[in-house]
Amino acid sequence: MNVNPTDVRYTDALQRLLTIVNELRAQCPWDKEQTLDSLRYLTIEETYELSDAILENDLNAIKKELGDLMLHLVFYAKITAEQDVFDIADVMNGLCEKLIARHPHVYGTVNADDADTVKRHWEQLKLQEKGNYSALAGVPNMLPALVKAIRIQEKARGMGFDWRPDDLSSVWHKVKEEIQEFVEHIDPVSQKPHNFIEAENEFGDILFSLVNYARFVGINPENALEKTNKKFMRRFMWMETAIREANKQMHDLSLEELEFFWQQAKQQEKIK
Incomplete structure (x- = not known):
């Protein structure tokens, strides 16, 4: 299916959705009561449902869940428009400007011949735009621990702090080293930790190093x-x-x- 951005179906469909959301906001008792806060946990649930559909490779479910998420995005923008903060056009235009700014290899004169270079430039530009002191400041605190580990490592990689891509043996050696350090905190007779806090820390290091290795071999650990x-x-x-x-x-x-x-x-x- 070829996507033609000038196809009137896209603008018609978006306008239809905006009209329905406006009508529901004005006429539906449940929709009238919703706030940014009340929708938040529902959006998280819809995101996980989309994730499930993707893992199951259920294309019909993916289409449905994308629609549910799109409803939430439009609903948030409707609420903020009522508060005279911003509307859906501001959201989309802001996104367009960000995409143009973050892709100087497409819209500018920067060269980027591979995905790794693109990601590295993306992280550096993001840091400049936000004025963050740390590259890790953009990692959301509420991310699940496994996903957070992935993002932390990707952010660090974007700043050049990473193993050499041709040194996979060292990455795996680090996994084995962390496992050995964990084992040293386990009593060989009782099979329980000598010190729970130390053992917990070492076990976390094992998981973090495994996430790192998975990243190098192209596996998404989540x-x-x-x-x-x-x-x-x-x-x-x-x-x-x-x-x-x-x-x-x-x-x-x-x-x-x-x-x-x-x-x-x-x-x-x-x-x-």
Whole structure:
């Protein structure tokens, strides 16, 4: 599907959405009550639903969730327009100006022949625009820890603080080094930490170094972990069903019996 930015369908569709949001804001009791604050947690939920749809590669769901998110964006701009702060046109024009400024290799004279160079320039320009003292100041505090680790490392990389791209062995060596440091805080007999705080710190270092390695080999650790979460849930729920059909209770089974059902669940996925 070729996207023609001058296609009247796009402007018609946006105008239709703006009209409906205006009507709902004026006539719907629920819409009348909404504020920037009340919509915030709903927007977070919609963002995660879009993320789920992308991981499932469900294109129809992606289209739906994009629509839900777009509604939120327009709704926020409607509320701020009522406050005489800014409207949806200000939002879009501001975005256009930012995109032009952040892409001097397209709209200016800067050379950037690869994606890494583009990202590095992006971070440097962003720092200049915001006047931030630190490149990490732009990392949102509310990000989930795993996603935050990814962004922190990307920001640091944009400032030139990173392993050499051809030195993957050193990146993996760092992972093993962090694991060894964690193990040193574990009692070999009780298998519990000598000092919980120190062990927790070392475990965090393991996760951070694994995120770093994943970045170097082109794996998004957030996506990888979520896919594993979903895989575990599928297998576990299959186990629950199989155990019920066998007229048994999961908590009555031995670990060996549970392992048998777990292996069956894995085998079922291979058959499919």
